[in-house]
Amino acid sequence: MSATQELEFRDAIRDAMSEEMRRDKRVMLMGEEVAEYNGAYKVSRGMLDEFGPRRIIDTPISESGFAGMAIGAAMLGLRPVVEFMSWSFSLVAADPILNNAPKMLFMSGGQFGCPIVFRGNDGAGGQLGSTHSWSVEGLFSNVPGIKIVIPSTPADAKGLMKTAIRDDDPVFFLESERLLGMKGEVPVGEDVLVKFGQACVRREGTDCTIASWGRPVHFCMEAAEALAKEGISCEVLDLRTIRPLDIGAIERSVRKTSNLVIVDQSWSFGSPGSEVxxxxxxxxxxxxxxHVHRVHTEDVPAPYAFNLEQEYLPNTRKICEAVRSATYNA
Amino acid sequence: MATPTTDGKPSHDVHGGLPIPRRAANRPVPSAELLRGWYRELVLIREFEIRCMQAYQDKKIGGFCHVYIGQEAVAVGCVAALKPQDPLVTAYRDHGHALARGMTARACMAEMFGRVDGCAKGKGGSMHMFDREHNLFGGHGIVGAQTPLGAGLAFATKYEDEVINNGKSSRVTLCFLGDGALNQGAFHEALNLAGLMNLPVIFVVENNGYSMGTSIHRGTTQSHDLSSKALGYGIDSAVIDGMNLLEVYHGMKDVVEKCRRESRPAFVDMRCYRYKGHSMSDPRKYRTRDEEELWEQGDPIGIFEKFILDQGAITHDQIKALQKEVKAEVRDAVDFADNSPVPPMSDLYHDVYREPWGRYTGTSEPRMYGGAVNPPTFRATREGDGLI
Known part of the structure; x- marks a missing residue:
């Protein structure tokens, strides 16, 4: 077992980027406020000091422009990491990130790949209202050619980010603002990577499988804890990546428990949850x-009011209700 | 529509632009060999496009097809002003750029036929000509989408030269766009970034006066003086006669040299005219036949042919022989494309990813684990590691 250190989620991401930048000069970071401001959410704290302004690059508020620019740079062989302050803002860069990056390799007949990482906050941040609370995995998982990573722990954030930067395909790395301050033990070592497409069993159980990814995994763990007291044994699977999707791990767990609840913080219609x-x-x-039960964000725009937002999101109560229903304990 | 003159006849002036400076007259004439080579490229592109139109009508080419007839001098002159290692990126009217850059007529035609010997194995089509060997980073289909890419290519060459290799920025990127792209947000964001970051990229607007069926003054402010677009971003610009190959060459030579020397972006209003429609389905009802005929009198091939004959760089017999040779080359390209196999069905799932998990087969039946359909379950190093 390798040594570990306690890190905040945001610092785990920062360490992953910094280690990869030390390892490979082709890696650079660009985005709004990533350099002099040290990151709008302090994820890139200290990176400008270490790597300088040629590799840690502040961009204007110009998502379509700098996302497209980074894709052009990736075509030529750089390995850019692009921060979207929020994935909600990536929508104004829809053409470059959905129409260029994922299709370049294919439409060039394999000549030009696009080794790029787009990363930033995804999902509700806490009363940010309708336009700033997107869970873009619902939209973007529809597109072949991209890989989608949604970590739930600092250890995974670091290991998956390192894999993302070394990956030769475009990777969308979806962080949660609500998890950035979370602390956890992270393995030490520059080559400790977490592979894509491998789900993680967060808790073993026998009665019902709960599959999730990203922040809602923690609600699933709380629900499993509560349900255990009612005599319902839940197995919690953290999928970690949506593309590639470790359907095999879910399948094996379901063969054991015979029940599945999916918890997905995007809207239900045409979502990763509906695909699973x-x-x-x-x-x-x-x-x-x-039948498979699903807990999604409610099918309405994100509300501002605190109580409405809490009810809008997947939460522990809803997960418990879904598991009871799935296991005929309702 | 052409701007009516006072006598009611259509004018040559569809751009409504400020006068174009002339540059070639005072410059040394390039070698006869170079001139003949350029002439051959002009004729090749023209002949290639004529054959494309036929093949399209014969339903050998599908989808959208935008031919370059009338604008040949732009691609040939611009590419001649570049070095082979300078990246080039363009929009969807890209056959001319691909051929000028050195792609074979065979690979280009086979791509349009959707055949396996095409430059992108038949997966790109007319709008997506890519050629890594010749630093052609694609034709791109969404209007203006290639402008941030062009800025990014320039960012990357400069980064490679200066940050990775600790040297001096040595390459320039040529980014072609049509006048329609002037009104896309991506264009303005790309210019701002290029100006801000001192990127060695040249935005060449192939200003043919029409974005599809909308003449430039109907869709673009300041259309008489496009340099005002660049001025707002602190970018120098030039106006060049895109119908005259020597003007294109000498004008671009200046722009390229300055861009390379100063590692700063540039903007070019390249005035030209497309003789055919926006695409093959365009009946061109938005302009008059008179206007087209006026422009055809100033045909870039005719102008250049006269010049090299006057220079004694070529003879009438050599022209005939060359035209015959080019016709044969394009005929061969069509035959080659026609006989090239269609892509195998197995190609459908290739090149979606770089395939680090083995062959990608789609999400419905995911097998992305190097053949291991059931990968081992990964466990956290410690149960509940880092959970709230």
């Missing part, structure tokens, strides 16, 4: 004791 449900219904039709 469809695939599990297909693969585990005879193993399931009930």
């Amino acid at each position: 449900a469809a695939q599990i219904h297909q693969r585990c039709f005879d193993d399931l004791d009930n």
Whole structure:
């Protein structure tokens, strides 16, 4: 077992980027406020001091421009990391990030890849209102050619970020503002990577599988704890990446528990959650004791009011209700 | 529409632009060999595009097809002013740029036929000509989308030269766009970034007067003086006669040298005219036949042909022989494309990812683990590691 150190989630991401920048001069970071301001959310704290303004680059508020610029740089062989202060702002860069980056390799017949990482806050940040609370995985998981990473712990954030930077394909790395201050033990070592496409069992159980990714994993753990007191044993799976999707891990768990609840903080219609449900219904039709249950963000724009936002998001209560329903304990 | 003159006849002036400076007259004439080479490229692009139109009508080429006839001098002159290692990126009217950059007529035609020997194995099509060997970073289909890419290519060459290799910025990027792209947000963001970051990129606006069916003065402010677009971003500009190859060459030579020397962006209003429609389905009802004929009288191939004949760089017999040779080359490209196999179905799932997990087969049946359909379950180093 390798040594670990306690790190905040944001510093785990920073350490991953810094280590990769020391390792490879082709890696650079650009985005709004990443340099002199030390990051709007302090993720890139100290990086300007170490790497200087040629490699830590402040951009104007110009998402379409700098996202496209970074893609051009990646085509030529650099490995840019691009910070979106919020993934909500990536929508004005939809053409470069969805129409250029994921298609370059394909439409050039394999000649030009796009080794780039787009990263930033995804999901509700805390009363940010309708336009700043996007969970873009619902939209973007529809697009082939990108990889989507949604870590839930500091250790995963670091290991997955390092994998993302070394990856030759465009990676969308979705952080949660609400997790950035979370502390956790992170393995020490420049080559401790977490592979894409490998789900992690966060808690073992026998009655119901709860599959999730990103921040809601923690709600799932709370729910599992509460349900254990009611005699319902839950297995919590953290998928960690949506593309590639470790459907095999969910399938194996469902064969054991015969029940599945998916917790997904994007809207339900045409979402990663609905895709997982469809695939599990297909693969585990005879193993399931009930249809797959899903807990999503409510199908409305994000509200501002605190109480409404709490009810809008997946939460522990809703997960408990879904598990009770799935296991006929409602 | 062409601007009516006082006598009611259509004018040559579709751009409504300020006068174009002339540069070539005072410059040394390039070698006869170079001139003949350029002439051959002009003729090749023209012949290639004529054959494309035929093949499109024969339904050998599908989708959208935007031909370059009338604008040949722009691609040939611009590429001649570059070094081979200078990146080039363009929009969807890209066959001419690809051929001028050195792509073979065979690879270009086979791509349009959707065949496996195409430059992108038949997966790109007419609008997406890519050629790594010749530093052609694509034709791009969304109007203006290539302008941030051009800034990024320039960012990367400068970064490679200066940050990675501790040297001096040595390459310039040529980014072509149409006049329609002037009104896209991406263009303005790219110019701002290029100006701000001192990127060695040249934005060449192939100003043919029309964005699809909308003449430039109907869609673009300050259309008489496009340099005002660049001025706002602190970028120097030039106006060049895109119908005259020598003007293009000498004008671009100046711009390229300055851009390379100063490592600063540049903007070029390249005045030209496309003889055919926006795409193959365009009946060109937004302009008059008279206007087209006026421009055809100033055909870039005719102008250059006269020049090199006057210079004694070529003879009438040599022109005939050269035209025959080019016709044969393009005919061969069509035959080659026609006989090239269609891509195998297995290619459908290739080049979606670089494939580090083995062959990608889509999300519905994910097998991205190097053949291991059921990968081992990863466990956290400690149960509940780092959980709230």
